[in-house]
Amino acid sequence: MSKTETKKKSGSGFGSKLGFVLAAAGSAVGLGNIWRFPYLAAKYGGGIFLLIYLILAVTFGFSLMITETALGRRTGKSVIGAYTDVHPKFKLLGWLAAIIPVIITPYYCVIGGWVLKYLTTFAAGNGAEAAGDGAFFTSFIGQTVSPTVFFLIFLALTILVVMLGVEKGIEAISKILMPVLIVLTIGIAVFTLTLDGAAEGVKYYLLPNFQNFTLIDFLKTIAAAMGQLFYSMSLAMGIMVTYGSYMRKEDNLEQSVRQIELFDCGIAILAGLIIVPAVFVFSGGDQSALQAGPSLMFITLPNVFHSMKGGQIVGTAFFILVGLAALTSSISLSETVVSILMEKFRLKRIPAALITAGICLLLGMLSVLGYSAWDNVTIMGKQFLDFFDFISNNIMMPIVALVTCLLIGWVKGTRFVREEVMESANKFKSYVLMHIMLRYVCPVCMVIILLTPFVTDI
Secondary structure (H helix, E strand, O other), rough: OOHHHHHHOOOOOOOOHHHHHHHHHHOOOHHHHHHHHHHHHHHEHHHHHHHHHHHHHHHHHHHHHHHHHHHHHOOOOOHHHHHHHHHHHHHHHHHHHHHHHHHHHHHHHHHHHHHHHHHHHHHOOOOHHOOOHHHHHHEEEEEEEOHHHHHHHHHHHHHHHHHHHHHHHHHHHHHHHHHHHHHHHHHHHHHHHHHOHHHHHHHHOOEEOOOOOOOHHHHHHHHHHHHHHHHHHHHOOHHHHHHHHHOOOOOHHHHHHHHHHHHHHHHHHHHHHHHHHHHHOOOOOOOOHHOOHHHHHHHHHHHHHHHHOHHHHHHHHHHHHHHHHHHHHHHHHHHHHHHHHHHHOOOOOHHHHHHHHHHHHHHHHHHHHHOOOOOOEEOOOOOHHHHHHHHHHHHHHHHHHHHHHHHHHHHHHOOOHHHHHHHOOOOOOOHHHHHHHHHHHHHHHHHHHHHHHHHHOO
């Protein structure tokens, strides 16, 4: 009996292919898609960024995702055990990958709490309070009690689902939340596209315009799109290895990964169709408003919703959408940590989930207090949340991805992935693509991502 089958019999696996795809897609569809993707697309040429991202997603992103998922399904273990099983000398890689969700989950739940604050503000009919020059947001995160309360609520929702288990918790909730998320995304996007003047925003967003676009701009856009793949596709943070370990052997691996890609890219593109045209309309076509960066969601968009007819309802629906996306991702991050604790320390699920909650509480409070009581304390000139984000996304994740490519592409051989894919299919259609990407293209991309923060302003 395989390790994956053992997990399934013990109730620790996905009950269906649909459950796996929706859960993994829920992990991929998070703040990276609905928050980060639109502002990066706006910043790096609209349609040009979109085109480059889609090309990278179906090549670079696919290759890394199917590799990690195959690694998890073949070993049936959490990320530490999986890498150790593949090659004992790469055990340290498993530990590095395991640390990443421990760092990300706490501050992700803090941001999830921010989303809940805006959701309750709009739902209570007080959306006008959130509009303005950013004073509402600055005042909120500058407090101690209110951000802590919303952080704890978001963390509690996350841990509760994880406590229920893979099939009864993660899979069950994903089958509910993902369809709701998709309907909300489509509905808000359709509404936005009906606004007067939205067509110009859509044109900027979808149509590549290479006029005045230099070679340096092109290289920066490629680097930004590659970096976005990590946010959007849950790569190099142990999630896909963990979810792969819960996947049934009879489910088509290649087809499942392609379906996850479709969900991920589809939601990201639709999120852009919500945000870019709306901001374009209510800024009078001012492209600088589109390039507000991280403040786009918490400062620019509340102004947009306040300015539009029915904006209170649209704003509420939008923050429900963002909240659901953040929740599905925080669940997958937490489950990765729980899986490690259960395997390494032979814990039951509930104690492992409670320990995970404790870790998130301790580290998360650093991010909460980093904007209030401890706002004068910085690491490398960054507040706690910004530092955690930088060290995990710009340093650790590219290193994990780079070494994974070297392990599978050169040391173990890509046949390792091919054999696992062939367990549930007669043919691995994208094998040649994956082989070339893992051995030659992805390692170069990883080096570029690692160097980018130090040589550009991305």
